[in-house]
Amino acid sequence: MSSRDPQPALVSPTLEDVARVAGVSRATVSRVVNGIRNVDPGIQEKVRQAVSATGCAPNRAARSLVTRRTGSIALVVSGAGDVAVIGFDDSSVALACRPQLTTVRQPMEEMAAEMARLLPAHIEEPGRRANPVIFEPTLVVRQSA
Template sequence: MPGELVAPPQKAVTLEEVARVAGVSRATVSRVVNRVPTVDSSIRETVQQAIDATGYRPNLAARSLVTRRAGSVALVLPNEGRIFGDPFFGRVVEGAMGVVQPLGVHLVVTLAGSSTHEHLVADLRQGRLDGAILIHTHSGDPLPSMLANMRLPVVLSGRPVGRLRISHVDVDQAAGARLAAEHLVGLGRRRVATISGPLENPAAIDRLEGFRAAMADLGVVDVPWTEGDFSSESGARAAERLLAEHPDLDGLFVASDLMAHGALPVLRRAGRRVPEDVSVVGFDDSSSALVCDPPLTTVRQPVEDMAAEMVRLLLDHIDRPNRPVSSVVFAPTFVVRQSA
């Protein structure tokens, strides 16, 4: 339009400018941008700070010609309705994005399924994706072993099933369950029950077995339990079953905050006050814990840090195809609020 002022296009930041800010050579900046693993970690951090300060964005098309990589990795989430209401998965995406965005790597979020498996394998083998992160697979899922056996770059959330050799990142599930047991017993609770996650999930198994073993060590051998599926609705149904069979329970460990969110109103409707009559402990320390009534005492797993580590581990596998399989296990912490 006549008289309209048009801002000139913003000049792209160059590698030379980043190098000048970082006080290193252009070649060093290039090695950091292209994720060459031999760069010293302190230098890598200095260059990354300069990248953030200058707003540099890699030319992905040019870089792909040099590295022969797509510059994209897949984040495969379980194909379940609950992912849209479970804050866990949003935390995973947030943690992963914090690593890939500064590097100019695209994160392709997809849902698991048989057709997804076929496309994912094809994209990895044909170079349209550089690697994949698999979140919350179950014992019958063929995808982890399929990718591992093909020696494609892949990292798993949680420990693998059986003896599958695949890099993975997890929290010490049993240690987290022990923290819950010690807290409940420390409050004097002895008629304690637990709601597990789905027992096709290794994390759910580890939390259940870890909790019951810890309670036995603390002198409480009989711990009733029932199974949920990590959703709020399943937590409510499980609490109803437990109360029908054990109306005098005085402690409850729930294997996810979202299930605890469903269980608390059931306790209230049954006339059981929390925490006066029943102490309730969850697992995750998600946003669900804060909206519970009362706010939920819970085991915290550092989901964002774990997701970031999964990305870093995957990128290292992409950079070094022959690197050995490895695992990173984070320590849980305990967050005391008003429910226990």
């Protein structure tokens, strides 16, 4: 594939693609997408239109690596009628809840290192699919389980 060929359909639009369409910086797109309010309303609208036009959708896995949170909880009900609320990101919110939430701690540093290891191959061949990588989470038992 030459550098003039369009990108393969397997590649999702990026913030850079949205920025190019909207005529703004990637940082401005990021601020709008993440709801940071210090962007002119007219520019916000241009960015939203560019997001819609490109079909750009948030990458939840990447966002979880940046924020170190998944924003997910689970309600676990056993056959015996026991109920447990479990968080998946071992955030400080889990400690602030009463009872404190049992959580699953994801190995974020290991995940980030693996992403950094895989990135050069993805840049070299954008449409190439990487082999799945399985990370071992840690169960952090607290009062909710």
